[in-house]
Amino acid sequence: MQKVANTYQTKKMQEKGALQKRDKKHLWHPLKQHQTHPESLAIVKAKGCILTDENGNEYIDAISSWYTCMFGHCNEYITSRVHQQMQVLDQVMFSDFTHEPAIQLSENLIKILPQNQNRIFFNDNGSTAVEAGIKMALQYYFNLGEKRNTFIAFENGFHGDTFGAMSVSGLSVYNGPFEDFLMDVQRIPVPDRKNHREILNQIQGIVAQNKVAGFIYEPIIQGAAGMKIHDANGLNAILNFFKTNDILTIADEVMTGFGKTGRNFASDFIETKPDIICLSKALTGGLVPLAITSCTEKIYTAFLSNEMAKGFFHCHTYSANPIACTAANAAIELLQTDEIQQNIKTISASHKAFQEYICKHPKVKTARFQGVIFALDLDTKMQRYGSLRDKLLQFFMQRGVFLRPLGNTIYIQVPYVITKKELQKVYKTIEESLAII
Structure with a gap:
C-alpha cells in the first residue's frame, strides 16, 4: 500500500504546479485575500536554511518560517x-x-x-x-x-x-x-x-x-x-x-x-x-x-x-x-552549545556591518539590528499588504530568498545555522531590491 501511495504521489508531482492547483480547491490560508492572491507556493522539502518547491526551485528561508526553525529545517x-x-x-x-x-x-x-x-x-x-x-x-x-x-x-x-x-x-x-x-x-x-x-x-x-x-x-x-x-x-x-x-x-x-x-x-x-x-x-x-x-x-x-x-x-x-x-x-x-552561541554572535556581527553599509543608501530611511534580527525601513510610504509590498515579495522569491516585508519594513531573522554565503545572498538581494522602489 505504501509503495502504491508513493507511486501515486510521484506521478502527481510530475505535473508542474500540481499541488498548487489542488490547494485552491479546498484550502483557506491565513493572512491572505484569496480574491486577489489565489496562488500559494507548494513546498515539498526543507533542509537547513533551504525551502524547495514542487518545481525544484530553492529559497533561503531568511525569516526562519515565522521565527520558528532557528536551528534549521529538519534538524537531525x-x-x-x-x-x-x-x-x-x-x-x-x-x-x-x-x-x-x-x-x-x-x-x-x-x-x-x-x-x-x-x-x-x-x-x-x-x-x-x-x-x-x-x-x-x-x-x-x-x-x-x-x-x-x-x-x-x-x-x-x-x-x-x-x-x-x-x-x-x-x-x-x-x-x-x-x-x-x-x-x-x-x-x-x-x-x-x-x-x-x-x-x-x-x-x-x-x-x-x-x-x-x-x-x-x-x-x-x-x-x-x-x-x-x-x-x-x-x-x-x-x-x-x-x-x-x-x-x-x-x-x-x-x-x-x-x-x-x-x-x-x-x-x-x-x-x-x-x-x-x-x-x-x-x-x-x-x-x-x-x-x-x-x-x-x-x-x-x-x-x-x-x-x-x-x-x-x-x-x-x-x-x-x-x-x-x-x-x-x-x-x-x-x-546552549558553543557552536550555536558562536553562530548567533557571527550573524549579529554580520548584521552590524550590513547596517552600516545599507544605511548609506538613499532609499533606506533607517536600519537596526538586535542579535540575529535585522530590519530596515524604506524611505517611502507603503500599505502593509499593498502592491509595492507584493512586488518586493515577488522580487525576493524570484531570486531564491524568502523575505516577507511588513509594510515598508524589510526584516531578516535567519536560522542560526545559515552559512556565510547564504547570508551574503540575503543581503545582496535586499540591496538589489531597492532599485525597484
Whole structure:
C-alpha cells in the first residue's frame, strides 16, 4: 500500500504546479485575500536554511518560517530525538498524568528563564500562551478577592489572534472587525529614551482611574509592528512602576525568545523581570507546535485552595504532548552549545556591518539590528499588504530568498545555522531590491 501511495504521489508531482492547483480547491490560508492572491507556493522539502518547491526551485528561508526553525529545517539532532520518543509515548492527557519529557522540559526551562520564574504551564501556540497569561492575571486578583478588568499594553503591539490576545494587540489591520467585542485595554507609547517620564505620568493616570490587572509587552522588540526596537532602560522604569503598584507584568517572548536577541530571552536585557512569560515559536525548533506560559511561585500559590473553582481551569487537549516536549528539550540543548552561541554572535556581527553599509543608501530611511534580527525601513510610504509590498515579495522569491516585508519594513531573522554565503545572498538581494522602489 505504501509503495502504491508513493507511486501515486510521484506521478502527481510530475505535473508542474500540481499541488498548487489542488490547494485552491479546498484550502483557506491565513493572512491572505484569496480574491486577489489565489496562488500559494507548494513546498515539498526543507533542509537547513533551504525551502524547495514542487518545481525544484530553492529559497533561503531568511525569516526562519515565522521565527520558528532557528536551528534549521529538519534538524537531525531534534528529529532523531523525536523519532525515539515516538516509539515510546506519543500522547497522553496532561490533566491526570505526567511524563519524563514534560518534567525534563520544565527543568531545562527554569535553568535558563529569568530567576523569578518557577512554574511552567503548557499551551499549543503563541496566542494561547498569551491567552493563558491574561487569564492567570485576571484570576490571580479574583482569587485574592479583587475584581480587576483592565490591561495596559503598548501601541502597535501584537500578541496573537485569540480574543484575549487580540484585545491587548494594537494593530487594527488584524483586529478591525472584532474591536467592538474586545476587552478594556489602555495603550501607551513604547519608550524611546526621551519619553519614559511622560509614559510614567500617563500610566499613573490610567492606574488611578481603572482597576488594572496587568501590563503586557513585547520586550525590546515589537515584531509585527516592523521589528521596532525600544529602550530597555525606559521599559525597566515602566516595569518598576507596575511592580511597586502591585500590577502583574506579562512578557510576550513568543517572537524574541530562545537566543534571537543575542541572549536567551529579551527579558535578560532588563533588570526588572516579568511576573509571567509567554513562549512558543522557536521553543521546539519549528518541528511541532508547543507553547509555555511560565510564572512566579507567588502567582501559582494564589491558585492553591480547598475550593476547586480557584484552580486554573484552562486546558488544551495536546498540552505537554510528549513528542513536542522532546523536540523542545533537544532545541534547548542545541541553543546552549558553543557552536550555536558562536553562530548567533557571527550573524549579529554580520548584521552590524550590513547596517552600516545599507544605511548609506538613499532609499533606506533607517536600519537596526538586535542579535540575529535585522530590519530596515524604506524611505517611502507603503500599505502593509499593498502592491509595492507584493512586488518586493515577488522580487525576493524570484531570486531564491524568502523575505516577507511588513509594510515598508524589510526584516531578516535567519536560522542560526545559515552559512556565510547564504547570508551574503540575503543581503545582496535586499540591496538589489531597492532599485525597484
